[in-house]
Amino acid sequence: MRSGLLWMSRNQWLKQHLPELPFAQRAVRRFMPGEQVEDALGAADRLDGEGFRVLFTHLGENITEVAEADAVAAHYHDLLDRSEARVAAGHRPIEVSVKPTQLGLDIDESLCDSHCADLAAHAERTGTWFWLDMEGSAYTERTIALYERLKADHPRVGLAIQAYLRRSPTDIERLLPLQPCVRLVKGAYDEPAELAHRDRTDVDAAYLALAIRLAGAAGAGQARLCLGTHDTRLVERISAAVEPTGVNRSATEVHMLYGIREDELARLRDAGYPCSSLVAYGEFWYAWYMRRLAERPANVVFALRQLVP
Numbered sequence: 001m002r003s004g005l006l007w008m009s010r011n012q013w014l015k016q017h018l019p020e021l022p023f024a025q026r027a028v029r030r031f032m033p034g035e036q037v038e039d040a041l042g043a044a045d046r047l048d049g050e051g052f053r054v055l056f057t058h059l060g061e062n063i064t065e066v067a068e069a070d071a072v073a074a075h076y077h078d079l080l081d082r083s084e085a086r087v088a089a090g091h092r093p094i095e096v097s098v099k100p101t102q103l104g105l106d107i108d109e110s111l112c113d114s115h116c117a118d119l120a121a122h123a124e125r126t127g128t129w130f131w132l133d134m135e136g137s138a139y140t141e142r143t144i145a146l147y148e149r150l151k152a153d154h155p156r157v158g159l160a161i162q163a164y165l166r167r168s169p170t171d172i173e174r175l176l177p178l179q180p181c182v183r184l185v186k187g188a189y190d191e192p193a194e195l196a197h198r199d200r201t202d203v204d205a206a207y208l209a210l211a212i213r214l215a216g217a218a219g220a221g222q223a224r225l226c227l228g229t230h231d232t233r234l235v236e237r238i239s240a241a242v243e244p245t246g247v248n249r250s251a252t253e254v255h256m257l258y259g260i261r262e263d264e265l266a267r268l269r270d271a272g273y274p275c276s277s278l279v280a281y282g283e284f285w286y287a288w289y290m291r292r293l294a295e296r297p298a299n300v301v302f303a304l305r306q307l308v309p
């Protein structure tokens with residue numbers, strides 16, 4: 001089922017036609033507050049009031065025109081200005097999380113570099129953070145190299161690293177001298193066994209080992225570690241391993257996706273973990289939404305139920 005749903009996420013015909021169907025539009029609302037930035041800001045007000053930090057991602061990926069990349073960058077610059085205004089009004093800043101292919105990585109690497117550098121500088125000026133999401137394995141090396149270039153000039157830049165990739169332990173060692181900011185995720189794409197662990201137990205073991213390595217650096221003030229997962233048992237296993245070594249729970253932030261396991265996020269917040277919700281919005285939600293279905297096939301039943309108006 002997971003592979004089938006991930007195949008559907010890449011299918012161009014479905015990408016064009018499925019989002020037009022009212023039942024799909026109803027189903028996606030479980031994972032995003034709406035398509036407009038105002039919908040996301042409304043969700044941020046609520047989450048902020050409940051003691052959560054927020055990250056925003058304006059959905060889209062693999063854009064093919066320079067003008068599209070420019071428009072995406074302009075959208076995020078406007079968002080950073082709004083974040084600054086919200087901070088002045090007493091809210092927490094909004095961190096932004098972007099896919100490199102949404103800023104033109106497929107078209108022209110220097111265009112993507114320049115948009116990312118401008119956004120990272122803007123995030124820094126406005127007291128917040130600029131994140132690079134990690135896409136499929138065809139982009140891993142280029143995204144890490146992009147991160148290294150950005151991090152040389154901008155301290156407040158973060159990078160998602162996928163624990164399922166066999167290369168990730170080496171990548172973490174490569175990044176540690178930069179005092180990185182890492183969001184550790186399990187990985188959401190359909191990767192072959194030679195590149196990625198495919199068994200859930202192996203992915204969890206890889207995640208645990210990488211988290212322990214990064215938590216040591218975070219505890220020593222040499223990294224920022226965000227556990228991007230809804231797997232709260234795994235979060236607790238990580239704490240159980242690192243807390244006896246003196247790493248405080250404030251060094252292991254937890255990030256979850258909007259609409260998923262918010263009760264568990266609240267429980268971790270109450271237990272002393274800094275907790276954030278990543279709020280996605282925008283009209284290009286199809287591929288992203290199909291990856292959410294693939295993560296938990298029970299979500300398909302929920303989506304099909306929306307066939308009944």
Ligand code: FDA
Pocket residue numbers: 132133134135160162183185186187188189228229230231232255256257260261278291292293295296299
């Ligand atoms: P796991 O799949 O083991 O789920 C743990 C529990 O959480 C499940 O039992 C289920 O109850 C619940 N759960 C998980 N997913 C759910 C869903 N979709 N709907 C409902 N319940 C669900 N990936 C990537 O490749 N690149 C990236 O940049 C990012 N970025 C990112 C940011 C953040 C903040 C998060 C939380 C996740 C990502 N991901 C990602 C996605 C990540 O790689 C992974 O696919 C999902 O988080 C699902 O794995 P879990 O770690 O949640 O564990």
